[in-house]
Amino acid sequence: MDLISRISRQFDDSVRVKQQSREALAAPIAGAIDTMTQALLANGKILACGNGGSAADSQHFAAELVNRFEMERPPLAAIALTTDSSTLTSIANDYDYVQVFSKQVQALGQPGDVLLAISTSGNSPNVIEAIQAAHERDMRVVALTGKGGGKMTETLAPDDIHICVPSDRTARIQEVHLVVLHCLCDGIDCLLLGVEE
Numbered sequence: 001m002d003l004i005s006r007i008s009r010q011f012d013d014s015v016r017v018k019q020q021s022r023e024a025l026a027a028p029i030a031g032a033i034d035t036m037t038q039a040l041l042a043n044g045k046i047l048a049c050g051n052g053g054s055a056a057d058s059q060h061f062a063a064e065l066v067n068r069f070e071m072e073r074p075p076l077a078a079i080a081l082t083t084d085s086s087t088l089t090s091i092a093n094d095y096d097y098v099q100v101f102s103k104q105v106q107a108l109g110q111p112g113d114v115l116l117a118i119s120t121s122g123n124s125p126n127v128i129e130a131i132q133a134a135h136e137r138d139m140r141v142v143a144l145t146g147k148g149g150g151k152m153t154e155t156l157a158p159d160d161i162h163i164c165v166p167s168d169r170t171a172r173i174q175e176v177h178l179v180v181l182h183c184l185c186d187g188i189d190c191l192l193l194g195v196e197e
């Protein structure tokens with residue numbers, strides 16, 4: 001096995017999917033920046049959820065809003081629903097793993113808040129239940145998916161935002177999700193701070 005050419009292929013593939021995503025996703029990303037900024041300016045918050053690598057993405061994004069991204073600005077309200085092991089294990093143990101995020105949305109979500117729902121397949125049942133709980137709380141949803149969006153496509157409401165990476169490979173989709181999250185952080189900071197460039 002030629003490891004060097006295998007590694008080169010991974011990089012080439014990642015660059016190709018990122019370039020295709022730039023064309024396809026710039027408009028919905030701009031919409032998500034606007035939606036999240038309006039929510040934050042109205043004293044709303046962002047709740048983020050996902051499984052596996054998407055759980056890590058949820059935490060990464062919440063940390064960049066609560067602490068900082070690249071510019072100095074006041075802390076912003078964001079919570080990853082993936083971090084409290086007592087809450088997660090008790091819901092999974094007493095009820096079902098499918099409810100680990102939706103129960104937290106029911107507890108913490110307020111009208112005007114935004115749910116960031118991350119799933120590379122669009123099919124994770126606990127993320128889908130979180131979206132349904134967000135709708136019941138009059139929250140908007142920003143969905144980060146791939147693989148055509150899966151079942152999440154039909155779960156989303158007309159004024160939700162769907163950012164669907166044009167790839168069928170989980171790793172490539174996750175790599176683009178990280179770029180999207182950094183675009184969201186950068187765009188929110190620019191709108192809040194009035195940065196021109």
Ligand SMILES: O=C(CO)[C@@H](O)[C@H](O)[C@H](O)[C@H](O)COP(=O)(O)O
Pocket residue numbers: 051052053054118119120121122123124127170171174
């Ligand atoms: O990071 C990876 C694979 O790259 C995995 O941990 C992956 O996130 C997990 O298998 C998730 O459970 C997949 O869920 P989803 O993205 O389909 O919602």
Ligand SMILES: [Zn+2]
Pocket residue numbers: 053171174
């Ligand atoms: Zn991964």
